[in-house]
Structure formats: C-alpha cells, structure tokens
Amino acid sequence: MSLKANSVTRKYGNQKALDDVSFELKEGEIVALLGPNGAGKSTMMKIITCYLPQHEGDVWVCGHNVISAPLKVRELVGYLPENNPLYLDMYVREYLDFVAGLHKLGSKSKTRIEEMIHQTGLEPEQHKKIGALSKGYKQRVGIAQALIHDPRVLILDEPTTGLDPNQLVEIRQLIRNVGKEKTVLLSTHIMQEVEAVCDRVIIINHGKIVADASTQEIQLLNQTSRIISVEFEGKSNFQLLKQISGIVEIQEEGNGKLKLFTQSEIDLRSEIFHFAVAQKWVILSMGYEDQSIEQVFRQLTFEV
Ligand code: ADP
Numbered sequence: 001m002s003l004k005a006n007s008v009t010r011k012y013g014n015q016k017a018l019d020d021v022s023f024e025l026k027e028g029e030i031v032a033l034l035g036p037n038g039a040g041k042s043t044m045m046k047i048i049t050c051y052l053p054q055h056e057g058d059v060w061v062c063g064h065n066v067i068s069a070p071l072k073v074r075e076l077v078g079y080l081p082e083n084n085p086l087y088l089d090m091y092v093r094e095y096l097d098f099v100a101g102l103h104k105l106g107s108k109s110k111t112r113i114e115e116m117i118h119q120t121g122l123e124p125e126q127h128k129k130i131g132a133l134s135k136g137y138k139q140r141v142g143i144a145q146a147l148i149h150d151p152r153v154l155i156l157d158e159p160t161t162g163l164d165p166n167q168l169v170e171i172r173q174l175i176r177n178v179g180k181e182k183t184v185l186l187s188t189h190i191m192q193e194v195e196a197v198c199d200r201v202i203i204i205n206h207g208k209i210v211a212d213a214s215t216q217e218i219q220l221l222n223q224t225s226r227i228i229s230v231e232f233e234g235k236s237n238f239q240l241l242k243q244i245s246g247i248v249e250i251q252e253e254g255n256g257k258l259k260l261f262t263q264s265e266i267d268l269r270s271e272i273f274h275f276a277v278a279q280k281w282v283i284l285s286m287g288y289e290d291q292s293i294e295q296v297f298r299q300l301t302f303e304v
Helices: 041-048 072-076 092-102 106-119 135-147 165-179 189-196 216-222 240-244 269-279 291-302
Strands: 003-012 014-023 028-036 057-062 076-079 155-156 183-188 199-206 208-214 227-232 247-254 257-262 283-288
Touching: 003 041, 014 041, 014 057, 014 208, 028 041, 028 165, 028 257, 041 057, 041 155, 041 183, 072 076, 076 106, 076 135, 092 106, 106 135, 106 165, 135 155, 135 165, 165 183, 165 189, 165 269, 183 189, 183 269, 189 291, 199 216, 199 291, 208 291, 227 269, 240 247, 240 257, 240 269, 269 283
Parallel strands: 028 183, 028 199, 076 155, 155 183
Antiparallel strands: 003 014, 003 057, 199 208, 227 257, 227 283, 247 257
8 A cells, every 4th residue: 555544633723624534545546636725635745745743543655654754754755745835046957956965865866867857858948947947847847856766655736736738738647657657646626637647536625535436436426416418309498398307407508409407316318208209309319418527526515
C-alpha cells in the first residue's frame, strides 16, 4: 500500500477540518481528491507531507508513519503545494539545484536536474529566472522540484488551477506520464480533469469522505436521478410526459429533442414508450445520458 490514512481527524480551534477520514492508495494509482472549497483537501495533503500533524488517527506512506518517521516520509513523498510557492528571483537550474541540496542528493544532483528538466519539458526556459516564466512553466518547475528526489508518492494540490487550455492539456499529460511510475494524489475542481487523468475519485465534503470509487463507478452513483434523452418525430405537447410518475422536469431543445430529468428507482424508458404510443408520437431515439462526475459531485456536496 503506498498511502494509508486511518480515521484522521484535524481541528482548527473548534472546527473539524477533517473528521474520521480513511482511505488507501495502491501503488501506481492516480487518485483525485475532490471537494468544494474548505472541504479539507489541503489539510489532508499537509498531513500526508508532514507539514501539519493530525489530532487523531494515523497516516502511513509506504508503511512509514508520518508522526514517528517524518524524515523517511519526506524522502518518499513529493509535494506541490497549493499556489506553487517558488523563489521567483532564482534561475530555474539554480532553484532545482537548491532543492536537490535540501534532499541531500550530492553527486546525483546534476543528473537528476537534467532528467527533471527533460521530463517536465523545461528545456526551452531552463536558463530563465522563475519570475519570468509563464504560469504553465512555473507549474513545470513546481512539479520538477516535487519529483527531483524520485519519490514514490506524489501529492499535487490543485496543479492545474489558473492554466490556459493549452497549458492544461500539457500539464495533464505530464501528470499522466508521471503516474505510470508513481502513486499520485491530486486535488482539483475541474471535473474533466478527473475523467482525463484519474483512475479513482475520493470526494470530500465538510471534512468527511462522501464517495470513494473508480472514475467509472462514480458516474454510476446516484442512479435514481438521471437524464433520459428522447427524440420525437414532429411537434406536440411533450410536457404531457410529466404525467409519468418519476419525470420531474422536461427540457425541450427544439426539433422534437427533449431531456427528461428523472427521479426514479426504476427504468422509465418502457413507460415513456407506451405513453408515446398512446399519444401517437413516434420516437426516433431514446437513451440514458452518461452521468458526469460533475452531476455526482453536485449531488453529493450541494448545500441547501
Ligand atoms: P480545501 O483545501 O478543501 O479548500 P482546507 O483544508 O484548506 O480545504 O480547509 C479546510 C477548513 O479548515 C476550511 O474551513 C478552512 O477555512 C479551515 N482552515 C484551513 N487552514 C486553517 C488554519 N490554518 N487556521 C484555521 N482554519 C483553517
């Protein structure tokens, strides 16, 4: 097991930022930690990386406890904190050399710096000051420093926030490549990122885990409220479909195309078919829409 959190609780004053959080990450998994602002994601990451102690529970990285063996854990973990704090006045190579020194890489430093510059695609900007780099290249420097000591587990706190669409694609590709060799836990707000990059999703809300499943499984959660797309031939008063129990809203998209928002334990398609036949409506197509992670996320973390 690369990472194990067991009943972790962390308070700030009276507020529980993490409340009895448990999960495990297998070697080589890329897992998204998803949750609204203030859910406790950064707090969890700071505990895993030994920046903050938990009040209750235990965390192990590759079998080493974060409280009793923090130096060993720091060797095994690479961390890109939120907002990627960097020394803007340092040159890229100078900074990586500085970080390699912190990890006491000694004679390995030079080779690791070259490898990191190559792996993170920093070659074109390697001779610049960090302050002169675009946000995308700054993120690459942040990822390079997190990887320089060849950790087995990588913790990335919102690694793609603020990037433009091209930079997003490039950094995601980089994370996917890194994930072939390492266990990665990343936090994000971007649902497409989860679908594009992660094998598994842990959703956290108010310091508690509300879902932990594979990316495919999570899309199948909350099967009771799903959307059915139907296309009818011609025009009619399709709002009559509301007479079917379980259809809660109908969105008409023109040309006989509808989205039916359902709230039902049972499959409503056959009822819709019989209803349509009784009305003499011709159905051209009908099917459930794939539930997006975004829908599941909103259902699990929505505040009334
Ligand atoms: P997330 O990363 O999911 O946005 P955080 O872990 O940063 O959430 O925060 C969880 C909760 O703990 C929030 O309500 C936040 O305001 C609170 N919190 C985080 N850090 C501190 C701190 N140093 N002092 C007091 N409260 C904090």
